[in-house]
Amino acid sequence: IDSSGRFNDVVTRFVVACVLEAFTYLHTQGIIYRDLKPENLLLNDRGYVKLCDFGFAKRIGLNKKTWTFCGTPEYVAPEIILNKGHDHSADYWSLGILIFELLTGSPPFTGSDPMKIYNVVLRGIDAIEFSPIHINRTAATLIKRLCAQNPTQRLGYGLGGIIDIKQNKYFQGFDWIGLHRGTLVAPIQPTISGPDDVSNFDKYPEKVENPPDELSGWDADF
Template identity: 65%
Template sequence: VNSPPSVPRFQSLPEDILSKLADTLEETCYNDGDYIIRQGATGDTFFIISKGQLFLPFCCSEDVRTASVTAMGDVTCLVIDRESFKQLIGGLDDGSSKQYDSDEVKEKWKAEADFFSSVSLSDFKIICTLGIGGFSRVELVQLKNDRSRSFALKVLKKRHILDTSQQGHILSERRIMMEVHSPFIIRLYRTFRDSKYLYMLLEACLGGELWSLLRDRGSFDDSTTRFYTGCVIEALVFLHSRGIIYRDLKPENIILDHGGYAKLVDFGFAKKVGLGKKTWTFCGTPEYVAPEIILNKGHDSSADCWSLGILVFELLSGSPPFSGSDPMNTYNIILRGIDMVEFPKKITKSAANLIKRLCRENPSERLGNQKNGVKDIQKHKWFEGFNWEGLRQGTMDPPFIPTVDGPFDSSNFDYFPKDEEDPPPDEESDWDLEF
């Protein structure tokens, strides 16, 4: 939607609603003399004339059509059914309006920013390695002059980033993480750089990866899955209300803090697209990729709703619903749809209903992408009685409290040997000046 709509009813609509409406409208062509509306028919369809003229005796907006409408010459209409129209236009409070932070919270962030702006890389001592990724490793570090405080230091090799053309992703990750402040998203405090590496100083969450817990237990029950899914939903509410899509939801990117609460980590695929805008970058983990990404149709925050459905399935069953021998095979299985998947008996009826409604092929039909936004997911029967306020306040008991013996206990993570490789320095370039 690049220009203001010509339909008066739509001119006051926010851009994200207009974008969803544009996705849902179907083009229908009529020949001269064809009936578009028949007298006496039920008014279950909304028409927008995009080309041509109609013979319209008088207003026909009633529930039962009081006159027939016919095409005068060739006519093209954009058509939407009543239910879809109500879902999109019926209520514009999607539960994700911008949250304004209190002066007290802003003051806290400012003090925090002042503190971290005064520290340098040499103020930290490496304790051990917490994890290794494709482009980076994460070290547990100690602030030398305050031995009670630990952080996670993500170390990225500049040469590797340049060789794989990941500069844009890395800078986007930094930009997004510096602006998000949510208890359900890992904090990035500041960044450093030198000739060989980029460094991201992060909050240390020592409860371990959710993936490791799932691997050890095989699968989770409804209650456990609800808690972790609830944490993820709160993170997505925060991101989507700011026009940010996450695009890499999976158990490996969910980490537990020492109290057992879950947080999203790794924002390498996250993108600030703006409300209602789409993007066409192909990215994500194959088993979690939405069909519109595979088909290059453009995607928005509804791709995260799809991935949420995949996550619920994997947490409840131990493996994702779509999985092939290689990525192309997996994509073909995804395009067959969720209705072709046999659900294991351990997934209850209401959980299966939630998964299927999150994994609708048409993004505009997905739960979480309609008029009430993510609130529709929170109100689903599977979440009945769930203490959302307790989750937000951190007063709800988590299903699993990890054993963390102090700020330098890395026992909830796998063991990783030290990195012996000494990469070459970055050739003279200024792409990393933002760091």
């Protein structure tokens, strides 16, 4: 997304669909993810999106809550900020934030420091301006339903669960069966020479640090 600036609906729909498949498995196992963001999405050799970094994931069981404060500020749900206890609905909130960022290139809630971001989050998604150039009405409606301030009112929280999200108008015509079977062609095809090709990853200089000599003499009497 850094190089593209933003994605169109075709790419966004595919990325979000892959995330929903992952959430379906995690949530049925009683696991909440809690760290959805573009940096934690990887493409495999066929362009399918995979979740990575499960450092904040937690098994809470079904119909249970947890009170641990964690997550990336721009993606943290209001109930986490207010320490009201949260469950899998916090993942649906972050999914709405992800859709917004994929379509526009930046998350809806931003600020110069985490506290300022949290204050903006608590004002709610309705206080955010949606650009009709980047976000069509169907996408905007989906985002707002996923980012309802009340966790129990979010799309996906009802009896239908994630199926309710998959059946949203934004995914009309999407080949869910093809995605599940792995036969659907991904809109972004990574260029790689083989399974060991890491050329698409960012390159960092190798850090080689020699520890300084200990000359304080603290051990002279040993």
